Amino acid sequence: MRLFQTEMIRxxxxxxxxxxxxxxxxxxxxxxxxxxxxxxxxxxxxxxxSFDAQCVDQMLGDYRNxxxxxxxxDGPEFENEADFVRFAQDEMCSNRWEDNDDRFHAxxxxxxxxxxxxxxxRPYGFNTTTTASDGTKVxxxxxxxxxxxxxxxxxxxxxxxxxxxxxxxxxYKSGTVENLLLWEPRRIRVLLTxxxxxxxxxxxxxVLAMGFLSGLLLLLATFRGTFxxxxxRFWIDLVSxxxxxxxxxxxxxxxxxxxxxxxxxxxxxxxxxxxxxxxxNVFIELFFKPVRQYELxxxxxxxxxxxxTPKIIKGGEAPNHFDIWAYSHSYLTAGLLVAIWAGVxxxxxxxxxxxxxxx
Amino acid sequence: xxxxxxxxxxxxxxxxxxxxxxxxxxxxxLDIAIPGGGVYGFLGPNGSGKTTTIRCLLxxxxxxxxSVKILGADTTTSLHQVIDRIGALVETPKFFPNFSGRKNLxxxxxxxxxxxxxxxxxxxxxxxxxxxHDSFDSYSLGMxxxxxxxxxxxxxxxxxxxxxxxxxxxxxGIVDIRRLIRSLGEQGKTIFVSSHQLAExxxxxxxVMIISKGRLVRSGSVNDLVAVGSAAILVEIDNAAQARxxxxxxxxxxxxxxxxxxxxxxxxxxxxxxxNHVLAYNNMFLSGLRHREASLESIFLELTGGEGEL
Numbered sequence: 110m111r112l113f114q115t116e117m118i119r120x121x122x123x124x125x126x127x128x129x130x131x132x133x134x135x136x137x138x139x140x141x142x143x144x145x146x147x148x149x150x151x152x153x154x155x156x157x158x159s160f161d162a163q164c165v166d167q168m169l170g171d172y173r174n175x176x177x178x179x180x181x182x183d184g185p186e187f188e189n190e191a192d193f194v195r196f197a198q199d200e201m202c203s204n205r206w207e208d209n210d211d212r213f214h215a216x217x218x219x220x221x222x223x224x225x226x227x228x229x230x231r232p233y234g235f236n237t238t239t240t241a242s243d244g245t246k247v248x249x250x251x252x253x254x255x256x257x258x259x260x261x262x263x264x265x266x267x268x269x270x271x272x273x274x275x276x277x278x279x280x281y282k283s284g285t286v287e288n289l290l291l292w293e294p295r296r297i298r299v300l301l302t303x304x305x306x307x308x309x310x311x312x313x314x315x316v317l318a319m320g321f322l323s324g325l326l327l328l329l330a331t332f333r334g335t336f337x338x339x340x341x342r343f344w345i346d347l348v349s350x351x352x353x354x355x356x357x358x359x360x361x362x363x364x365x366x367x368x369x370x371x372x373x374x375x376x377x378x379x380x381x382x383x384x385x386x387x388x389x390n391v392f393i394e395l396f397f398k399p400v401r402q403y404e405l406x407x408x409x410x411x412x413x414x415x416x417x418t419p420k421i422i423k424g425g426e427a428p429n430h431f432d433i434w435a436y437s438h439s440y441l442t443a444g445l446l447v448a449i450w451a452g453v454x455x456x457x458x459x460x461x462x463x464x465x466x467x468x
Numbered sequence: 469x470x471x472x473x474x475x476x477x478x479x480x481x482x483x484x485x486x487x488x489x490x491x492x493x494x495x496x497x498l499d500i501a502i503p504g505g506g507v508y509g510f511l512g513p514n515g516s517g518k519t520t521t522i523r524c525l526l527x528x529x530x531x532x533x534x535s536v537k538i539l540g541a542d543t544t545t546s547l548h549q550v551i552d553r554i555g556a557l558v559e560t561p562k563f564f565p566n567f568s569g570r571k572n573l574x575x576x577x578x579x580x581x582x583x584x585x586x587x588x589x590x591x592x593x594x595x596x597x598x599x600x601h602d603s604f605d606s607y608s609l610g611m612x613x614x615x616x617x618x619x620x621x622x623x624x625x626x627x628x629x630x631x632x633x634x635x636x637x638x639x640x641g642i643v644d645i646r647r648l649i650r651s652l653g654e655q656g657k658t659i660f661v662s663s664h665q666l667a668e669x670x671x672x673x674x675x676v677m678i679i680s681k682g683r684l685v686r687s688g689s690v691n692d693l694v695a696v697g698s699a700a701i702l703v704e705i706d707n708a709a710q711a712r713x714x715x716x717x718x719x720x721x722x723x724x725x726x727x728x729x730x731x732x733x734x735x736x737x738x739x740x741x742x743x744n745h746v747l748a749y750n751n752m753f754l755s756g757l758r759h760r761e762a763s764l765e766s767i768f769l770e771l772t773g774g775e776g777e778l
Contacts, residue, residue: 111579111580114578118575118578122567285563285564287562288619290526291554291556292551292576292580293548294543294548294551467529468523468529
């Protein structure tokens, strides 16, 4: 416990921690200030028509003629015409943007603007079934929450990687890891404690930073926007996204620490992780699509955004195949896969750390 | 060796793999036994295996073979049981560069459950109390060294292992560290100190161990080593070459001197009269005759073959 406290103190005493958090806070403040100048407290005119009636008529005509130009033959099915009309009014023929609604919508923290978050929290149209090239029916993967907060979480993952690499890399650079072993020679205990302190600290830092940004944006919505569509589910989703981002931030911090333990160098660790990111995104997409759904970063993003991780399978008949993003696993499984990735790398580092000579 | 030794090393061997897969033996079948209490010097040229040995003692390096026990605990398996009784400084001081000296010490003190008072006392002892709040980065090499020594004192340990503690210190700092080491030794603590400063070791240590090429070549008390060391008589004479032949014919081991008018005769001081007599008998008359005392340095150079730098 004393070692854990020491590592926690070290994390929060490091200059790089505060410089990074301060820089992030400044960027957030500037961004929100800019958004403040570009937003308006006033909503659209009271007489504004929220949809284009001519467009709706056109869509309805197409629908009746079975010409679903937007979704193809496997697109979403509507129970009746009224359902389709509502959909056309709300989505395809909406005048929301044309009405110069410059208000900042609180719901945009998590997704598209809507007047009912619980109802419309998913981008419409992904949760459908489709036919693979072998004739089997497959369900398409549900997309992630697409708002500002899930998107910005990616930046915090990168920050976690840099801080985690530096947390361990700096120990090797200054030699303090050796000094520490003169006070606590049980190496496995030392590194596990560092992992634990790093995970908790990174979780807290990510949650604090994202909480700070959310607070700023909600203030913006209070003074220059609207809480239209916000309901209890929205708050649950917001807290969940931030918490999940914190967990992934912690996992990435541990992963980066582990790679820095293996490489004994901050730069090498950051380079290795960014290289990993680039390689997986290039090579897996090009050559190894069947394993794409197990990739670390894809699952990290899916877990934070509560998306179903997709696997890519072939649709359509030869030679006109096209990719279908079919359901592979849930966001909870995605989180588990992130934990497994971090755990495996951390274990390798643990074995090396416990056996390696410190010369 | 006894079971109560503070430090007991038996058959220690450490091999490293070189870049091309070659085997480098850093320590070879080393035996050390330190009964405890007092100051023990650990001498050897650069690359002789001193630091590797110290790292093995402290569990930082896994020995290839042999056993290492400190305070009765095998350092490869149960060092943690005695680590609170050991203070150590290995090579250069290693601290967090952006933290102050005091904060650095408090970080490590917290790991061992040592309180703030001990930190203040240690800083006071090494003369850094006034600079404790400055960042480690801003310290001179000597100050960093003092801080590292302060770190070894935090736990009020029974055994203190110091690897080159006088590195980077100015003459006054060296004297301070010497006094500190002596006073710790007099308090009954065991100090194991490796050093290049042979004169310092001679003044500070009770016993010394000299290693060369990873092997122990001599150990014992400083006084005993100096007493049996390679004492010599320096002869000054006009025809040194002829004098050398005469003395060698008389059975002496003679080395050339610093110039062509001097010789070094390796013998005990009591033979000075006999040397004078032999040369005078051969009509050769001395212009000078003096005894050269053995120093730890001369013994060290003799035992290590003068390899490497000190």
